[in-house]
Amino acid sequence: MEVQLRSPKEIMKLSRLGCFHQSKLSFLRSFLDEFKDWNYSRDLFELNKEGYGKAVYSFSKNNRTYSLVCFANELSEDERSDRVIATKWDAAFALYDGIPNKQDIERLNKNVPKQEVGRLSYKELTLSRANRSVRLFNNVVENLSNGRQPDKNILSKVGYLYRTTAVYGSGKFGLADRFRVKNRSEIKGPFRLEMMLVYLVRQFTFDQINHIAKNKNPKKFVELDIKIAKGLGIGNSTGLGMAPFIVNHPTLLNNWVLARETILKKIREVESINKYKFNIFFTCLKKSIKNVENWNTDSEFQKNKIKKLLDDLKKTIKYLEKINIGQKFLFNEIYKWAENQVCEECLEYLVSIFMEPFDEIVNEFKHKMSSDEDKYFTIPTERKTSELRDILEKNYSDILNLDFEKKENNHNFWFISKNKEEPRLGSRFEVNGSELEQPLAIARDIKKLYERVIVTKNSLSIAEFLLENNDLRHVVRRAFIIEKFPYSEILDNTIGKQLMPIDMLRLKLSFFGAIKFDPRSDKWLRICMFQGAPLPNQLKNFDDKWVYETLN
């Protein structure tokens, strides 16, 4: 039986993309799998009694070493901010390519804590900063220094001791360009080194909190229980900065979604499923309910989504308890049932958990999620406008029906703020600056392109068409990309009044492997990464379904 790939017109809608969840394909899970046999080491730990100072952690194998250089600094309460406009943080980090010497650490000490206004070099691969969770950090120190383990219930509600507010890579602020590392044999997919940084930062947070508690009360102090530490991850606060990324990297986006969709298709095509495989799926699903129950948010939007998800998951479990495991194409039957019976959030949740028993299907796709984007940049100008028209009609049909003369469809504009060079979204009818709009209104510009193409002679070459239409060159390029990469485009209006930008953030974060999406508004959210992941000294032997284990 052949199952068709789900149509991009169904999947690439923002409301659907905003329902994506972590899976076996997620970059943080792939990172742990790919680096599990590397040697972990804490090479330097020079913190004062209050926990301020520097530390270095590394992963090494053969002749390659990656070192996380950490700087922890004193920060007053009024200086602590998750917003990208902050200028000071509790801790700052850089992942160094190799083993840093004293001069390197000194140079980094002058620049890393400054983040965007510091300068990095090609020897640094990724850069980040993090703030303590005020809710939790002091509570844990207090408990440990008095010889008690902290309350698991409080811990699991927050899920982390520190929250990063940005993780930079790929040439930002002088960091190494991607071309310097992309062909290394250990870099098997996107964002591996960003994941390494976050993972090692997590270990630093445990070491720092133990150190502070010990110095506070050396006689009574106890170390944070390893099981409790394992149940903590690293938080992340993410704003609009992430949204343009998925528009600006169309072939990369395609490769992420295509991998997910192709895996789903292959799983649905498996004719017979044994009980063992079904049980892996069913166990992960049942265990994961706790993660959903511990998913806390103040956002009404997300609360409603979580409630519906929980209801539908319970309904799914009831359905699965009675299912005939011996029937042919079992996962196709489950999928078809879910398609009609549960909400989009639950459907995409199930798609993620479908992957758990199928290493033999999933694993090859983990390494197909990068993209050599420059290869697809040049416009094939020898092609005809008739071909361009066909591509537009075939791939963007829903978008071509939008009326951008209506205010609600043309409400927002994306721009870059001057002070921090960060993306922002504003109403073109309420704030100034729409003349400096970024090229992220793809739907509107595709529609404009179509309106010009349909009044152009079919036999005209694209080179000839561009002579008079270079103002739309950026979307001509995209049209020829979507022809080859059907999941490369968000097939929705990114400037409409109804836009929920967090859908765009969540799409990207789900591929990172984030959980517990906690929208703080429609424009930024908090998430958790690596919660439940093995600690570095447990990497040699760990259960790759760790993500479904929770603290309580």
Added chain:
Amino acid sequence: MRSLSEIDTISKRALRAKGFSWGISEEIGKSVKQLELFGLPGLKNLNQYLKIYDQNKFQQIKLISKNNISENKFHCPISSGISFLDQVKSLEKLKSLEFNKIAYPILFLSFVSRASEVLGKKILIKMDEKEFMLNFNQSIFGNYSKSEIWENSNTVLINFIENSNSFSEEEWKEMTKFANETFVEETDELKEKSAGAGLTDND
């Protein structure tokens, strides 16, 4: 040191700020990044071009022909470059073509280099006394390596180089003789014992 990614982004934004379309700005970002990767002063020349852009009215060119002559103004390296890149497949049949007066020719060079990749042919370009061999946008060989602002070139000659070998058939045969020394002499016994089909494979 600025990364190539930063160079790409700042070039794109700077050009956009002068009113170029986003699509053209994306092209210049890629081109300047490529020039810097090859060790040529792309950003320096783009910066100077942008500084005088408002005062200097450059000659815009859309349809490129065999001879592209401007009487007074210098050709804009960006519009000329993009037109060349877009039209290169139809220009190829001209075998060679000529421009007079191109401003900031290094910027123009980057588009011709990319055109070499699109076409799958090497392109030899002479700009006044300077020569560059553009190799499928993989490398640029030339007799110019200064990191300076190059304001204009009065004569630009472009030759499409047919794909051909740099060696003779005789030299190929001589090399083949050397290479054959790595092979084992074939005997009936070898055919029987080591080849899958045996001695008679046409039954």
